[in-house]
Amino acid sequence: MVPALPPLATxxxxxxxxxxxxxxxxxxxxxxxxxxxxxIHQAGILLAQKQVAVATAQILFQRFWYVSSLKNFGVADIGxxxxxxxxxxxxxPIRMRDLINxxxxxxxxxxxxxxxxxxxxxKYYPMSYFGTSFYDLxxxxxxxxxxxxxRLGFDVHVVLPYGxxxxxxxxxxxxxxxxxxxxxxxxxxxxxxxxxxxxYQVPTIVCAAILLTVRHLGLSLxxxxxxxxxxxxxxxxxDMWSVCGYIMRLYRERGAEERRRVLGLVAxxxxxxxxxSRSRGLVLWSRSFTPAAAQLASSPVSPVxxxxxxxxxxxxxxxxxxxxxxxxxxxxxxNDLELIFVVAYQRILQLxxxxxxxxxxxxxxxxxxxxxxxxxxxxxxxxxxAKATALEPTTWNFAKLFEKWDSTFDSVLRSLEDKDRxxxxxxxxxxxxxxxxxxxxxxxxxxxxxxVDTPKDxxxxxxxxQTLKNRLRGRGGRRxxxxxxxxxxxxxxxxxxxxxxxxxxxTKRKNKTKVGRTWGDSHPTEQDMEALDYSADRPIDGSGxxxxxxxxxxxxxxxxxxxxxxxxxxxxxxxxxxHNDVLAKVIESKPDPSSSLGTFGSLIARLTGxxxxxQADLKPILxxxxxxxxxxxxxxxxxxxxxESVGENLVGRKVGGFETTNAAVRKALSTSITRILTPKTxxxxxxxxxxxxxxxxxxxxxxxxxxxxxxxxxxxxxSTNLSKVCFWLIQNGLRVLIAACDTFRSGAVEQLxxxxxxxxxxxxxxxxxSKGRVELYEKGYGKDAAAIAxxxxxxxxxxxxxxxxxxxxxxxxxxxxxMRALAKLVATNNPDKIIFVGEALVGNEAVDQxxxxxxxxxxxxxASGVGKGRGIDGMLVTKWDTVDDKVGAALSMTYVTxxxxxFVGCGQTYTDLRQLKVANVVQAILSE
Numbered sequence: 001m002v003p004a005l006p007p008l009a010t011x012x013x014x015x016x017x018x019x020x021x022x023x024x025x026x027x028x029x030x031x032x033x034x035x036x037x038x039x040i041h042q043a044g045i046l047l048a049q050k051q052v053a054v055a056t057a058q059i060l061f062q063r064f065w066y067v068s069s070l071k072n073f074g075v076a077d078i079g080x081x082x083x084x085x086x087x088x089x090x091x092x093p094i095r096m097r098d099l100i101n102x103x104x105x106x107x108x109x110x111x112x113x114x115x116x117x118x119x120x121x122x123k124y125y126p127m128s129y130f131g132t133s134f135y136d137l138x139x140x141x142x143x144x145x146x147x148x149x150x151r152l153g154f155d156v157h158v159v160l161p162y163g164x165x166x167x168x169x170x171x172x173x174x175x176x177x178x179x180x181x182x183x184x185x186x187x188x189x190x191x192x193x194x195x196x197x198x199x200y201q202v203p204t205i206v207c208a209a210i211l212l213t214v215r216h217l218g219l220s221l222x223x224x225x226x227x228x229x230x231x232x233x234x235x236x237x238x239d240m241w242s243v244c245g246y247i248m249r250l251y252r253e254r255g256a257e258e259r260r261r262v263l264g265l266v267a268x269x270x271x272x273x274x275x276x277s278r279s280r281g282l283v284l285w286s287r288s289f290t291p292a293a294a295q296l297a298s299s300p301v302s303p304v305x306x307x308x309x310x311x312x313x314x315x316x317x318x319x320x321x322x323x324x325x326x327x328x329x330x331x332x333x334x335n336d337l338e339l340i341f342v343v344a345y346q347r348i349l350q351l352x353x354x355x356x357x358x359x360x361x362x363x364x365x366x367x368x369x370x371x372x373x374x375x376x377x378x379x380x381x382x383x384x385x386a387k388a389t390a391l392e393p394t395t396w397n398f399a400k401l402f403e404k405w406d407s408t409f410d411s412v413l414r415s416l417e418d419k420d421r422x423x424x425x426x427x428x429x430x431x432x433x434x435x436x437x438x439x440x441x442x443x444x445x446x447x448x449x450x451x452v453d454t455p456k457d458x459x460x461x462x463x464x465x466q467t468l469k470n471r472l473r474g475r476g477g478r479r480x481x482x483x484x485x486x487x488x489x490x491x492x493x494x495x496x497x498x499x500x501x502x503x504x505x506x507t508k509r510k511n512k513t514k515v516g517r518t519w520g521d522s523h524p525t526e527q528d529m530e531a532l533d534y535s536a537d538r539p540i541d542g543s544g545x546x547x548x549x550x551x552x553x554x555x556x557x558x559x560x561x562x563x564x565x566x567x568x569x570x571x572x573x574x575x576x577x578x579h580n581d582v583l584a585k586v587i588e589s590k591p592d593p594s595s596s597l598g599t600f601g602s603l604i605a606r607l608t609g610x611x612x613x614x615q616a617d618l619k620p621i622l623x624x625x626x627x628x629x630x631x632x633x634x635x636x637x638x639x640x641x642x643x644e645s646v647g648e649n650l651v652g653r654k655v656g657g658f659e660t661t662n663a664a665v666r667k668a669l670s671t672s673i674t675r676i677l678t679p680k681t682x683x684x685x686x687x688x689x690x691x692x693x694x695x696x697x698x699x700x701x702x703x704x705x706x707x708x709x710x711x712x713x714x715x716x717x718x719s720t721n722l723s724k725v726c727f728w729l730i731q732n733g734l735r736v737l738i739a740a741c742d743t744f745r746s747g748a749v750e751q752l753x754x755x756x757x758x759x760x761x762x763x764x765x766x767x768x769x770s771k772g773r774v775e776l777y778e779k780g781y782g783k784d785a786a787a788i789a790x791x792x793x794x795x796x797x798x799x800x801x802x803x804x805x806x807x808x809x810x811x812x813x814x815x816x817x818x819m820r821a822l823a824k825l826v827a828t829n830n831p832d833k834i835i836f837v838g839e840a841l842v843g844n845e846a847v848d849q850x851x852x853x854x855x856x857x858x859x860x861x862x863a864s865g866v867g868k869g870r871g872i873d874g875m876l877v878t879k880w881d882t883v884d885d886k887v888g889a890a891l892s893m894t895y896v897t898x899x900x901x902x903f904v905g906c907g908q909t910y911t912d913l914r915q916l917k918v919a920n921v922v923q924a925i926l927s928e
Contacts, residue, residue, distance in 0.1 A: 017029065017065060017066055017069075018065070018066075018067065018068055018069035019065060019069045019070040019071065021069070022069045022070075022071040024069070024070055024071065024271070028261070028262075028265075029065070029070060030194075030195075030249070031254075031258070031262050032070060032075050032262060032265060033061075033062060033065055033075065033193075033194075033195065034193040034194065034250060035075060035262050035263075035266075036061055036075035036076065036078065036079040037058045037061060037062070037079070037192055037193040038193065039075070039076060039079045039080070039106055040054060040057045040058050040061060040079045040080075040082065040083050041054055041058070041192075041193075042106060043079075043080065043083055043099070043102050043103070043106060044057070044083065046102045046105070047094055047098060047099065047102055049083070049087060049092060049094065050090060050092050051189075052090050052160060052162075053083070053086045053087050053089075053090040053092055054083070054086070054192075055158075055160055055189075055192055056086040056089060056090055056158045056160070057079075057082040057083040057085070057086035057087075058082075058192040058193070058197075059158050059192065059197045059198070060082045060085065060086060060148055060152065060156060060158070061078060061079055061082040061148075062192075062194075062195045062197060062198045063152060063197075063198045064078055064082070064147075064148055064151060064152065065195075066195075066198055067151045067152070068147075068151050070265075070268070070271050071268065071271055071272055072268060073144075073147065073268055074266060074267040074268040074269075074270075074271070075265075075266055076103070076106070076107065076110075076266045076267065077140045077141070077143070077144040077267075077268075078144050078147070078148065080099060080103050080140075080141055080144060081141055081143075081144025081145040081146075081147065081148050082144075082145075082148050083099070084096070084099055084141060084144075084145050085145050085148055085149065085156070089156055089158075096138065096141065097129075099141065100134060100137045100138055100141060101126075103137055103141070104126075104127055104133070104137060105124055107266070108122075108124055108125065109122055109124075110263050110266055113259075113260075113263050114260050114263045114264050159202050160202075161188050161202045161205055161206050161209075162185075162188070164202050164203060164206045165184060165185065165188060165206050165209065165210075168206055168207070168210060168233060169181060169184065169210070171232065172210070172221060172229060174210075174219070177219075179217060180213050180214070180217060180219065183212075183213045183216060183217065184209045184210055184212075184213040187208075187209035187212050187213065187247060188205070188206070188209045190247055190250055191205055191208075191209065191243070191246070191247050193250055194246040194247060194249075194250065195246070196208075196243045196246050196247075200239055200242075200243055203233045203234060203235055204235045204236070204239045204240060204243060205243055206233070207230045207233055207235040207240050208235075208239075208240045208241075208243035208244050208247070209247075211230070211240055211244060212244055212247065212248075236564065284339075284373075284398055284402065285398065285402045285405060287406070287409060297344075301325075302344075303322075303324045303325065303327040303329050303344045304329065304342050304344055306322075306324045306325075306329075307322050307324070307329045307331065307342065307344075323347060326346060326347055326348070327344050327345065327346060327347060328344070328345055328346075328347040329342060329343070329344045330342070330343050330354050330355065330358060331343070331358070332358045332359070332362055333648055333651075334362060334366060334652070335648065335649070335650075335651050335652035335653065336612065336652035336653070337366065337370065337373045337374060337377060337652075338377050339365075339366075339373065341358055341361055341362050341365070343357060343358055351420075352420055353416040353417070353419065353420045356416055357412065357413065357416055360412050360416070361409065361412060364408060364412065365405070368405070368408075369401075369402075369405075372401065376396060552909075553758050553761070553762060553909060553910055554762065554909050554910055554911045555907060555909040555911050555912060556911075558571065558906075558907060558909065558911040558912050559571075559911050560728075560731075560911070567686065567732055568728065568731035568732050569915075570728055570903070570913045570914060570915055571914055571915070572914065572915050572916075572917050572920070573880065573904055573906070573914040573915065573916055573917070573920060574917075574920055612652060612653070612654050613650050613651055613652065613653050613654075614651060614652075615647065615651055618647050618650055618651065622643040622644070622646065622647050623643075625643050625646065625669065626639045626640060626643045629642065629643070629888060629891075629925070630888075631886070632885070632886050632887065632888040632891075632924075632925050633840075633841075633883065633886040633887070633888035633889055633892075634888030634889075634891050634892055634925070635844045635846060635847045635888070635892040636844055637844070637847060638847065638891065638892045638895050638896070639888075641895075642672055642673070642676070642891075642895075645672050646668045646669050646672050649668045649671075649672070650668055669926070670922060670926070673891065673922050673925060673926075674918055674919075674922055676891060676894055676895050677890070677891065677894050677918045677921055677922065678918055679900035680898060680899075680900070681873075681899070681900060683874070683900045683902055683915075685833070685902060686732060688706070688832070688833070689706040689729075689734065689802065689803060692704070692706050692832065693705075693706065693802055702797065703797075704793075704797055705737070705793060705796040705797055705801050705802055705803055705804050706802065706803045706804070706832050706833075707789075707793055707803070707804040707806060707829065707831040707832050707833075708725070708803065708804070708805050708806065708831060708832065708833045708834075708835060709789075709806040709808060709825070709826065709829075709831040709833070709834050709835065710722050710805070710806065710807055710808060710835050710837055710876070711808050711822060711834060711835070711836055711837065711853065711857075711872075712810060712836055712837035712838055712849075712853075713810050713811065713812055713813065713838075713849055714810030714811070714812070715810060716810070716837050716838055716839050716878055716879075717837065717839075717878040717879065717905060718807060718808070718810065718837045719742070719748065719751050719752060719755070719807055720878075720905070720908075721837060721876055721878055721903070721905045721913070722738070722752075722755075722805050722807055723752075723755040723758075723759065723910060724903075724905060724910055724911075724912065724913040725805065725876075725903065725913070726738060726755070726759060726774060726805055727759060727762065727910035727911070727913075728913060729802075729803050729805075730759060730762070730773050730774055734773075734802040734803050735772070735773050735774070735800065735801045735802045735803070736773065736774045736775075736801065736802065736803045736804075736805060737774075737775050737776075737777055737792060737795065737796040737799075737801040737803070737804045737805070738752055738755070738756060738774065738775070738776050738777065738804075738805050738807065739777050739778075739788060739789050739792035739793075739804055739805065739806045739807065740752050740776060740777065740778035740779075740788070740807055741785040741786075741788050741789050741792075741806050741807055741808050741809070741825065742785075742807050742808055742809040742810075743779075743780070743781045743782055743783050743784075743785055743788070743809065744781070744809040745809055745810070746781075748807070748809070749776075749778045749780065749781070752776055752778070752807060753776055753778075756774055756775065756776045758910075759773075759774045759910065760773075760774060762910070775801075777791070777792040777795055777796075779791075785808060785809070785821065785822075785825050786821070786824045786825040786828045786829065787828075789804075789806050789825055789828070789829045789831075790828055790829050792804055792806070793829060806825075806829075806831065808822060808825065813848065813849050813852035813853050813856070814852065816856075819852075819853075819856040819857075819860060820856075820860045822856075822857065822860075823856060823857050823859075823860030823861040824860075824861075826857055826861045826870050827860075827861040827862075827870070830870070833873045833874060834857070834870060834871070834872055834873045834874075835872075835873065835874050835875065835876050835902065836849075836850060836853060836854075836872045836874070836875045836876070836893075836897075837875075837876045837877075837878060838850065838875060838876075838877055838878070838889070838893060839877070839878055839879050839889070840877050840878065840879050840880045840882065840883045840887065840889045840890070840904070841879055841882060841883060841889070842889055846889050846892045846893050846896070847892055847896050850872065850875075850893055850896045850897055851896055853872060854871045854872045854896075854897055855871075857869075857870055857871050857872065858870065858871045871897075872897055872899055873899060874899050874900055874901070874902040875893050875894075875897070875899060875900070875901045875902065876901070876902055876903045876904070876905065877889060877890060877893065877901055877903075877904045877905070878904070878905040879905065879906075880904040880905060880906040880914065881906035881907055881912075885924040885925075885927050887921055887924045887925060888925060890904075890916065890921055891921070891925060901916050902915075903915060904916055
């Protein structure tokens with residue numbers, strides 16, 4: 001597929017449209033967009049518009065939905081706005097009054113089709129030019145035209161297929177076949193009701209229309225390789241077949257309920273109401289204690305909306321507390337009634353009774369209203385199944401239904417506040433200061449004074465520790481004082497072990513012979529040179545430099561492949577075990593006592609029969625699942641949260657028989673892991689690079705290079721894997737500049753210089769070498785890394801480099817000065833991508849590294865005042881070949897940041913770079 005929309009729409013928007021991101025099913029979106037195109041076609045006929053204007057309007061209409069959601073705009077409004085705009089573009093403008101009248105006719109006709117009088121003939125009732133309806137439609141039309149222009153970036157260039165079809169039919173000798181011409185023309189017009197004109201080039205669409213025509217009429221055209229007729233027009237069979245699928249789906253028979261559903265979702269308010277009822281996202285009851293809180297609760301940026309969007313939908317439902325914009329949010333579920341209880345409060349308040357409040361409200365609400373809520377939930381499910389007897393959510397009077405709940409809530413809240421107030425009073429009495437005896441300065445006792453009868457609070461303990469440190473610091477200068485050494489060593493082995501070590505120390509010192517030190521102020525001897533020469537067996541070129549065997553730099557078995565567009569693609573990492581569902585086999589087979597997953601399967605087998613799952617039933621299963629995930633190198637904290645999320649999805653569900661339980665557990669576990677690992681943003685780095693390179697600066701028309709910064713802790717392989725990424729970029733025909741911004745580690749610049757020399761010797765797509773495609777920009781050691789990166793980007797811009805790879809010094813995540821320096825580099829240069837390089841070997845450490853790196857970058861880069869706060873954009877996991885199926889670090893890293901893993905490194909050559917597939921990682925994690 002050759003996308004026609006970038007840079008207007010990203011690849012992720014083409015694969016997952018904004019409407020689908022708003023939980024609108026793909027089939028429903030496709031039907032609504034097709035209906036919008038039909039409205040444009042009908043309006044064009046009624047207004048006697050040119051066919052080119054109607055076709056242009058339909059193409060603009062289809063493009064619009066790749067940058068906008070059906071939740072925010074109605075298909076009828078945007079359709080008429082696109083037609084109004086297209087009539088101007090094709091120089092056959094429509095009078096607004098005429099278009100408004102036609103628009104009103106179409107709306108009344110759609111409303112009549114789903115009304116109880118649908119069996120009667122349609123009768124149009126003209127509207128008054130002085131009424132509100134006329135001006136409402138006029139305003140909607142003007143706004144729709146403006147939105148189409150704005151959201152398409154004022155790019156309204158359209159290529160129509162009619163001339164191309166005539167030329168192709170002439171070449172194929174079908175131009176005199178009247179039936180073939182008519183049918184191919186009809187297929188092209190039908191294709192306007194699909195998104196193919198936004199996804200494929202016109203030659204591919206025309207070839208697809210001809211293919212459908214010749215197959216329908218039984219015509220014969222050469223279709224055997226290497227003489228395929230579509231290759232004359234540079235069309236690919238896969239793309240043609242995909243376009244044919246879009247067109248043929250238009251002719252699928254749709255039931256009456258499907259047609260009613262589409263006609264009932266013409267306006268955005270109808271779509272929003274349908275989404276609310278489908279997702280059951282209705283607020284049954286709420287309470288705010290201040291006007292500001294009430295206003296915030298009703299806004300789209302409320303903490304509760306953020307909780308639903310950022311935490312619940314993303315599957316991170318087991319955190320104890322969610323924080324957003326100074327608010328803390330806690331929640332609990334009732335799965336069988338599909339209820340969520342949420343409490344939001346200002347984080348500074350430090351309320352200690354929120355958990356008790358949630359539990360009490362949950363218990364009382366279910367006790368009082370369970371029958372009513374169960375009926376309401378059943379009604380929602382009936383509504384979603386499109387049965388005519390369903391009750392609309394708007395027919396329920398929740399205000400009257402829960403009018404007594406206000407007093408219940410007030411009573412519960414008052415009792416908990418009184419209880420908390422009394423407990424705070426008792427805590428103040430207990431924590432009254434108790435005098436502690438402070439030893440005198442000449443006291444030689446090494447044991448701290450402790451009052452064993454009175455419990456100490458945190459401040460008292462801190463004072464005691466400080467007193468002890470001051471005493472020990474006072475004796476630190478007396479090296480021979482036995483007491484001081486004894487206290488310092490007690491924590492490592494006790495008094496007895498210390499005395500033994502001291503008694504043995506003099507003996508060791510007496511037997512040791514002093515060796516003369518070799519100073520570096522004399523000339524090196526031949527023996528010194530030979531001891532330091534490790535290159536004796538390596539080949540030397542004519543200039544005296546050691547050469548490198550090109551064959552050792554790449555692994556032929558690890559080389560990627562080139563697609564039909566000539567782009568070099570790295571291989572996918574594949575799990576080596578059988579591709580069957582290992583978890584299912586373990587569950588169904590006899591459990592192995594030595595296997596945690598086998599134990600997990602045996603526990604599932606006990607849950608047979610028709611019953612409602614409870615937390616007690618699932619606890620042994622979840623414990624076994626947690627142990628299995630930890631054995632796969634998933635961080636303990638992440639494993640606990642995933643298991644709790646799976647448990648919350650299962651508690652309250654009714655199962656009937658072994659197979660139902662098996663399916664429920666497998667689906668919950670697989671869904672949870674897959675949702676975490678699925679990228680939320682595009683991982684097509686090459687597309688992002690080409691998109692930026694094709695968009696020069698408006699002021700100077702000079703293109704800026706795409707910059708990537710590699711960050712991480714010490715020793716994870718940042719420079720090595722940077723060179724692998726550089727090899728991949730070079731193979732795709734890009735010029736790369738490597739910026740040596742690790743000005744601290746000795747040998748860092750020399751390491752990159754060797755990589756650049758080696759990469760220059762490797763060929764690109766048949767060429768002998770890649771000289772000139774990669775260079776190193778370095779300023780030595782001890783310089784400001786941010787300034788070097790800025791100079792490198794400027795140098796790359798002036799010398800037509802496509803990509804700048806910025807190597808940074810490794811640093812620990814807790815080192816604030818070094819993290820501030822890294823944040824300065826990010827804020828000053830604003831790189832296009834910040835990639836965190838981490839090891840696949842780490843478990844719990846991955847969570848700490850990523851969390852602190854991301855937080856430090858965001859906090860320090862925004863605090864610098866130079867630019868906007870930036871966090872980690874993606875990850876590159878190294879040493880992947882050392883972990884086999886223990887790939888839990890990928891799950892931990894993705895869970896913590898929500899960012900995708902772009903590559904994994906799995907070897908020591910430049911070709912040892914892989915891409916991850918979610919299914920393969922899930923399979924490895926679930927394997928025995």
